Amino acid sequence: MADDETIRREYPILEFDATLEAVIEPKRVIKPRDMPEHAVACFFQDVLSRLEQEHAAKVIKHLRSEIGRHPVYEIDVDGRRLAVFHPGVGAPLGAAFLEEMIALGCRKFIACGGAGVLRSDIALGHVIVPATAVRDEGTSYHYLPPGREAAANPAALTAIQDTLQAHELEYVLAKTWTTDAIYRETPEKMRLRKEEGCVTVEMEAAAFFAVAQFRSVQLGQILYGGDDLGGVEWDARGWHKQASAREKVFWLAAEACLRM
Helix, strand or coil: CCCHHHHHHHCHHHCCCCCCCCCCCHHHHCCCCCCCCEEEEECCHHHHHHHHHHCCCEEEEEEEECCEEEEEEEEEECCEEEEEECCCCCHHHHHHHHHHHHHHCCCEEEEEEEEEECCCCCCCCCEEEEEEEEEECCHHHHCCCCCCEEECCHHHHHHHHHHHHHCCCCEEEEEEEEECCHHHCCHHHHHHHHHCCEEEEECCHHHHHHHHHHHCCEEEEEEEEEEECCCCCCECCCHHHCHHHHHHHHHHHHHHHHHC
């Protein structure tokens, strides 16, 4: 049987390097500025548009990628400053934008988004809080040693649960499956993930948790139940059209973030 060192050399994804500074280090190429300490990574473009239109959100910075410019907003929540940004889609871009927000000066994060459910009994729009994420993506392996799961920050997890309980909202504390390949969620992979206790599938949580741990910042995530992958056939359930659920999850994320 091959030893661990041989396995690591065979598979590049396992060649973790704990060196703290990379060739392109965010703090060297991004100057810190007067940023809110608290930030919500919001996947809902419709909610971001409403923040501009109805909540006097002001653009304080742009993140940039080949997709274009990605505004970072600041809003006032009961006299407190909160940054809000769209983290893109997928672990690599999400991790890069999180890195840049950390370099700019943010330290406490809640991400909010939707996720496919692996249990059909979880209703559309139901709140889900991932405590751990199965690392079936590539990004987290550059921030943490090889392992099966990454975990949310305990302080962030407590803030989320305290917020949900204050509103007397039911939620599922869950393990999520983070994968890069939305078109390779095969029946066998579904079976395996369900057997190990995964409740949802999404594309970013494991990477977010890993970056946050590596950079010593606080980060948790709130999801809402979206499309249903728990049955024989996929059911989209119109998950991306749930405007009220998406806005509710955003404001819960904002409140939880400011609790930290």
